Amino acid sequence: MIYQRSSALFEEAEKVIPGGVNSPVRAFKGVGGTPIFVKEAKGAYLYDEDGNRLIDFINSWGPMILGHAFEPVVEAVINKAKKGTSFGMPTEIETKIAELAVSMVPNIDKIRFVNSGTEACMSAVRLARGFTGKDKIIKFKGCYHGHSDSFLIQAGSGASTFGVPNSPGVTQGTAKDTLLASYNDIEGVRKLVASDQNEIACIIIEPVAGNMGCIPPHDRFLQALRAICDENDILLIFDEVMTGFRLAKGGAQELFNINADIICFGKVIGGGLPVGAFAARNEIMNHLAPLGPVYQAGTLSGNPLAMAAGLAMLNELNNDESVFNRLAEKTTYLHDGISKVLAENNIIHTINRVGSMISVHFDEGKVVDFDTAAKGNNDRFKKFFHGMLNQGIYIAPSAFETWFITDALTYGDLDFTIEAVNQVAKTL
Ligand code: PMP
Numbered sequence: 001m002i003y004q005r006s007s008a009l010f011e012e013a014e015k016v017i018p019g020g021v022n023s024p025v026r027a028f029k030g031v032g033g034t035p036i037f038v039k040e041a042k043g044a045y046l047y048d049e050d051g052n053r054l055i056d057f058i059n060s061w062g063p064m065i066l067g068h069a070f071e072p073v074v075e076a077v078i079n080k081a082k083k084g085t086s087f088g089m090p091t092e093i094e095t096k097i098a099e100l101a102v103s104m105v106p107n108i109d110k111i112r113f114v115n116s117g118t119e120a121c122m123s124a125v126r127l128a129r130g131f132t133g134k135d136k137i138i139k140f141k142g143c144y145h146g147h148s149d150s151f152l153i154q155a156g157s158g159a160s161t162f163g164v165p166n167s168p169g170v171t172q173g174t175a176k177d178t179l180l181a182s183y184n185d186i187e188g189v190r191k192l193v194a195s196d197q198n199e200i201a202c203i204i205i206e207p208v209a210g211n212m213g214c215i216p217p218h219d220r221f222l223q224a225l226r227a228i229c230d231e232n233d234i235l236l237i238f239d240e241v242m243t244g245f246r247l248a249k250g251g252a253q254e255l256f257n258i259n260a261d262i263i264c265f266g267k268v269i270g271g272g273l274p275v276g277a278f279a280a281r282n283e284i285m286n287h288l289a290p291l292g293p294v295y296q297a298g299t300l301s302g303n304p305l306a307m308a309a310g311l312a313m314l315n316e317l318n319n320d321e322s323v324f325n326r327l328a329e330k331t332t333y334l335h336d337g338i339s340k341v342l343a344e345n346n347i348i349h350t351i352n353r354v355g356s357m358i359s360v361h362f363d364e365g366k367v368v369d370f371d372t373a374a375k376g377n378n379d380r381f382k383k384f385f386h387g388m389l390n391q392g393i394y395i396a397p398s399a400f401e402t403w404f405i406t407d408a409l410t411y412g413d414l415d416f417t418i419e420a421v422n423q424v425a426k427t428l
Contacts, residue, residue, distance in 0.1 A: 001392070005048075006048060009049060031397045036052075043067040044406055055392060058394060058404060062242050062246065062268060065268050065317070065327070065356070066316060077308055077309050079308070080305050081305055085305055086303055087304070093304060094113065096311055098111050100315065105249075105250045106253045109285060111277050112288060113275060113306075113307070114301050115300055115301060116146065119298070120264040120276035121146045122148035123296045124262045125150060128235040128261075128262060129202075131201075131287050134200060135177050136179055136199045137200065137201055138180075139178055139179075139180060141180050141371075142369065143155070144206075144211035145239050149169075153178045154180050186225070190228065198232075203228070203235075205239065206238075207239075207256065208252060208357060210243070212400050213399065214352045215369065222258050226258055236260045238262075241276070242266075243355075244263065245313075245314065246268055246327075247356075261280060262279070265279070268317075270310045271314075326407055331356045335353045337421075341418060345426060347380075350367050356406075357403070358405065363375050363377060385397060388421070388424055391424060
């Protein structure tokens with residue numbers, strides 16, 4: 001494939017934007033080469049500035065669960081835009097999407113909308129601290145909760161790709177309040193809680209980790225976390241920025257039948273516009289300003305275009321009884337197909353999958369936490385990435401990311417992808 005125009009556009013971008021991108025993983029630093037500039041997208045396909053068509057397995061890192069330029073979302077945004085794009089005053093549509101979200105997600109009474117997943121997680125932790133009167137938090141190595149200071153301690157996603165899981169600029173004072181555990185290691189969590197008794201406000205976790213590849217929680221791991229939280233007056237925060245409205249209507253809480261205390265959302269909830277949200281029961285949410293003392297605000301929070309896109313998306317997901325099964329079936333088909341051709345080509349691999357999240361690791365051991373994810377053969381991943389790109393398939397430009405399956409993919413697209421893996425496997 002030819003990427004002349006993308007290369008030229010990247011050179012121009014580098015002059016005026018740090019690294020040429022507005023979010024680091026986009027720069028292809030993890031895999032080498034020049035990032036692709038998108039011109040437009042429809043359904044399961046991206047069309048780049050050089051006229052190439054790519055089957056998209058990233059889908060804006062999750063939001064486009066029903067495909068790009070999904071008609072009801074586009075219509076809703078156009079219609080809203082004609083009536084004004086921001087007021088900084090309440091609008092009815094904010095209540096409508098809040099009511100719908102509260103009806104879909106278990107165990108929440110109220111939801112507050114913000115503009116990104118980062119803001120959602122940052123605000124959720126502040127609320128947990130304000131509610132409990134405690135300062136420390138526990139997070140898991142390799143989990144990513146956005147780029148706010150408390151979370152850039154052994155963070156996953158781009159932070160891992162670039163080898164800066166701890167960012168300069170995060171003060172020692174902030175870092176000391178973030179305690180680290182290993183994903184799926186309940187004993188490690190018990191030890192932390194025992195040594196910092198009565199100081200821990202919350203445990204924040206991706207209920208299915210998606211920022212070190214896709215890593216499912218071990219059987220009973222989330223339940224054990226729930227029990228530890230209950231025994232120690234710690235709030236359990238599920239960061240469902242990836243899993244919310246993706247793994248089920250009610251997200252991971254519904255899938256695993258477990259209640260968290262605060263739930264963070266992003267990605268799908270905004271239908272592709274900049275939206276995040278956090279939600280909880282009344283007793284917790286009523287601590288937020290203006291009802292309570294925990295401050296949180298936003299000029300563009302609840303923005304009408306963003307709410308229109310999110311409402312159209314959630315309505316669609318709420319009304320389509322089979323969408324989550326369809327997504328899981330497509331992902332299972334892809335999993336089985338890729339597994340088969342990699343095995344036939346004698347390529348050592350492990351594939352992890354939950355619902356419509358999936359990741360391919362070039363290592364034979366189980367991938368259960370950050371350390372096992374980091375063991376994968378990164379050189380092979382880079383070759384795999386570029387090989388797939390040459391076949392017209394766009395996967396995440398880093399081994400530390402999950403792929404997001406969209407319902408717009410046909411089985412023909414999946415067969416094409418599996419055959420591409422077969423071809424690429426011969427070159428690895
Ligand atoms: N939490 C999780 C689980 C995420 O995957 C991400 C982003 N990939 C975030 C939080 C941060 O969201 P945003 O990029 O919208 O700030």
